[in-house]
Amino acid sequence: MRIVGLAVPLRFGPAAAIGPAAGRRAGAFQQCFFFTFYPRFSVDIFDRISANRGPLGSHSHYAHGYFTFPKLEGQINPRMMFRGKEVLTWSLNNYLGLANHPDVRQADIDGATDYGMAYPMGARIMSGNSTLHEQLENELGDFVHKPAALLLNFGYQGVVSIIDALVSRHDVIVYDAESHACIIDGVRLHQGKRFVFPHNNVENLEKQLVRAKRITDETGGGILVITEGMFGMSGNLGKLREIVELKKKFDFRIFVDDAHGFGTMGPTGAGTAEHLACEAGVDVIFYTFAKSMASIGAFVAGPESVIEYLRYNMRSQIFAKSLPMPLVVGALKRLELMRSQPQLRENLWTIVRALQSGLREKGFNIGTTESPVTPVLLNGEIPDATALTFDLRENHGVFCSIVVYPVVPKGVIMLRLIPTAVHTLADVAQTIAAFEAVAAKLDKGVYSKTPLTAVPA
Numbered sequence: 001m002r003i004v005g006l007a008v009p010l011r012f013g014p015a016a017a018i019g020p021a022a023g024r025r026a027g028a029f030q031q032c033f034f035f036t037f038y039p040r041f042s043v044d045i046f047d048r049i050s051a052n053r054g055p056l057g058s059h060s061h062y063a064h065g066y067f068t069f070p071k072l073e074g075q076i077n078p079r080m081m082f083r084g085k086e087v088l089t090w091s092l093n094n095y096l097g098l099a100n101h102p103d104v105r106q107a108d109i110d111g112a113t114d115y116g117m118a119y120p121m122g123a124r125i126m127s128g129n130s131t132l133h134e135q136l137e138n139e140l141g142d143f144v145h146k147p148a149a150l151l152l153n154f155g156y157q158g159v160v161s162i163i164d165a166l167v168s169r170h171d172v173i174v175y176d177a178e179s180h181a182c183i184i185d186g187v188r189l190h191q192g193k194r195f196v197f198p199h200n201n202v203e204n205l206e207k208q209l210v211r212a213k214r215i216t217d218e219t220g221g222g223i224l225v226i227t228e229g230m231f232g233m234s235g236n237l238g239k240l241r242e243i244v245e246l247k248k249k250f251d252f253r254i255f256v257d258d259a260h261g262f263g264t265m266g267p268t269g270a271g272t273a274e275h276l277a278c279e280a281g282v283d284v285i286f287y288t289f290a291k292s293m294a295s296i297g298a299f300v301a302g303p304e305s306v307i308e309y310l311r312y313n314m315r316s317q318i319f320a321k322s323l324p325m326p327l328v329v330g331a332l333k334r335l336e337l338m339r340s341q342p343q344l345r346e347n348l349w350t351i352v353r354a355l356q357s358g359l360r361e362k363g364f365n366i367g368t369t370e371s372p373v374t375p376v377l378l379n380g381e382i383p384d385a386t387a388l389t390f391d392l393r394e395n396h397g398v399f400c401s402i403v404v405y406p407v408v409p410k411g412v413i414m415l416r417l418i419p420t421a422v423h424t425l426a427d428v429a430q431t432i433a434a435f436e437a438v439a440a441k442l443d444k445g446v447y448s449k450t451p452l453t454a455v456p457a
């Protein structure tokens with residue numbers, strides 16, 4: 001860090017108004033002087049980032065290529081290759097097993113052969129529209145029982161941009177504390193007030209709505225409540241029905257990110273709101289193609305006038321290239337299979353039930369999941385987690401995602417399993433046996449006695 005000078009800013013408000021860190025530095029001086037004196041440091045940005053690699057990047061020296069950025073190779077199936085060995089994988093959101101379905105593979109090939117990856121060029125609004133883009137939107141809207149739908153080139157940017165387009169600075173956003181990063185980033189763009197409620201705490205949400213209403217009564221704005229349909233880490237479902245009920249007491253609109261619920265939840269796969277029988281009360285819904293559809297792209301669905309507004313006002317769509325045609329052709333095929341082959345969803349749920357009941361019977365804590373996402377919660381520190389994961393992968397051939405602090409509390413290790421329609425009951429049995437073996441070692445302290453200091457090459 002280089003000291004470049006001593007600034008003497010004139011400030012009359014509380015020190016906190018210039019940021020908490022500066023506030024702490026300035027606090028002592030403030031007692032004595034009317035004006036705030038504080039040293040101002042500047043730092044070279046590259047120096048700072050080479051000193052602080054970020055919460056995940058700081059582990060990259062031992063994690064890269066194994067715990068982070070692992071390479072699963074071969075066809076996308078439950079059995080794939082990891083560092084030259086076959087592993088049983090539970091970490092892909094290929095819920096319906098469509099990634100490697102022969103009809104899907106063929107449609108992807110045909111789309112690329114007929115159109116190449118470039119067509120159509122430009123943003124939809126300028127030159128990047130096509131009849132197939134519009135056909136896909138109509139079919140998607142019908143599938144999720146909404147009057148209209150709008151295709152998005154990427155899900156993450158889509159959510160950020162939907163939020164940005166829906167609210168004005170007079171509006172108030174109220175959102176779930178465990179919302180996905182794309183919701184958080186969308187909320188960050190908001191220039192008006194925002195309130196957060198603890199995850200799925202509807203009682204607290206009501207309190208936040210009272211606060212929000214006080215503000216909108218003054219600004220003349222509206223309230224947007226944002227949550228997820230199916231939470232991808234815990235497997236919890238958003239309290240959509242209870243939130244919709246609150247509309248009887250408060251005026252607000254609901255925006256739901258149902259990335260994981262699309263294709264997996266509800267009698268027809270239309271998502272979590274269908275599963276919870278409250279579709280009509282959920283105003284605007286987002287779904288991605290990155291999970292059940294095993295592709296890239298996304299869409300937002302809702303009332304005709306709102307979707308038309310988003311079509312002309314979402315900055316991530318107006319100022320970016322539209323979805324390449326092979327992705328559109330591929331999505332049409334995937335949607336056809338989702339409609340015509342309900343057995344894919346049934347297979348998924350057979351595996352989900354077998355896995356979750358099997359784990360529970362063996363005494364594992366799988367949290368409060370109500371969906372295919374299956375977290376297994378164990379007690380241990382980060383070194384235990386890495387040694388256990390290594391053992392699981394190398395000695396039991398089981399590959400799943402590992403989640404540690406700060407995503408889960410200190411002392412908790414979360415192994416996250418994503419069942420799919422193409423797993424088998426034998427895969428489930430192998431995995432439960434492997435989990436029993438590693439959990440027994442964890443309990444005996446084997447991993448903390450022999451922590452993994454480096455992943456063997």
Ligand SMILES: Cc1ncc(COP(=O)(O)O)c(C=O)c1O
Nearest residue numbers: 154155156180232257259288290
């Ligand atoms: C809840 C949720 N919302 C949005 C996204 C972003 O979607 P995409 O991968 O299509 O950008 C994800 C992750 O894929 C997600 O899990």
